Amino acid sequence: MDHPVDLDLATLHPAVDDPALNSMNFLNEVAGHWPDAVSLAAGRPYEEFFDDDAPGRWLDRFRRHLADDLGQQPEQVRRTLFQYGRTKGIIHHLIARNLAVDEDVHVDDEAVVVTVGCQEAMLLVLRALRAGPSDVLLAVAPTYVGLTGAARLVDLPVRPVAGGPTGIDLADLRIQLRRARGEGLRPRACYVMPDFANPSGTSMPVVDRRRLLDLAAEEDLLLIEDNPYGLFPAGDADRRPTLKALDTRRRVVYLGSFAKTVLPGARIGYLVADQRVAGADGAVGLFADQLAKIKSMVTVNTSPLAQAVIGGALLEHGCSLVAANRRERAAYTRNRDHLLAGLRQRFPAGSPVRWNAPAGGFFVVVTVPFPVDDALLRRSAERYGVLWTPMAHFYDDGRPVDALRLSVSAVTPEQIDLGLDRLAALITDELARLPAAPSGDR
């Protein structure tokens, strides 16, 4: 007779049953189960601007670049696009130019590795840094769940650093570093998102960026800077320099993504790792080359066709994505303003409901006087028809969290109105269920 099961979950890598890896599945499952619910959950780019003709045009543009600018013969062009290819990618030079034009970041093309989304870039960096059981990663909390999940896959513990309203509490970073070292652990890096962080929405002031870089140099710490939302400040505010642009001591490994700025379906991201690595024989190479060795065993190389689409988009816009995203930036600003006005209207002064007003990006965090968990999200989807993300998904300690993340990126103002009406109904009902405060507290 057949054994009822073939594999025991407990015998698989512990990551597969970890809350961090279950998070995206759970959120997708809820969204799939209630497809008619208004989604203020998804951190996806606005779909109305997707252009059916663009990928073909971009592919063609890149093909011409290979022939006309790089002098490739037709059979070479075909090989570049259709064959297995260079591990570090075929649009590294365009990405380096994009960083120079848009971010004033100047790096050698060879320091760039093109990856299958930014997600692969995280995995490669964390895999390389996790050399032994005493290695740990510091990460600003709340933390993007994709980072926590990638760390789990490589058995790298993540220790939280307080984020606070300005993106990182530098005093806490120092405390956490000392504490970890005091326990005999080796903090390998600190993961930060200085611009419009996911999920907190916070941004670091420039002065804090400089202090963070100084601290990293003093403490011999690497910084992993993740920047998918930097092109989307609200209104006409200036963009702040990235950590990498201020990094004169090669302390920063920079992670980029074209998912929000060009096309998520292409699944193209990249990393910049210009750190010099010394081998046992005294030879010095780039960290990017060590990461490429890992990549060669994870995805071999990033799809050249997908790279060509992104490469063509970069070429079409003179390697600048700032102007190319003007419409998107305006839409996200409009939606952010609409959401904040809608929250003010539905939760006037005196309401116990609070929220932040991020200077850009996709996300706003709403704080309420009761725990916000997965059961509440299910109830919200089923009875109220609105989806959002429990902030508990972005903390790694399982403690109750009284906040939720709203995303403004993939909705219209009308959907925001409907979603907020439904969210307000849910919150009103939850507030009514709270035990009355003792009269002395009023």
Ligand SMILES: Cc1ncc(COP(=O)(O)O)c(C=O)c1O
């Ligand atoms: C902070 C952050 N980093 C990385 C990613 C993943 O980017 P990609 O789609 O390029 O893998 C996301 C996606 O939402 C994100 O929010």
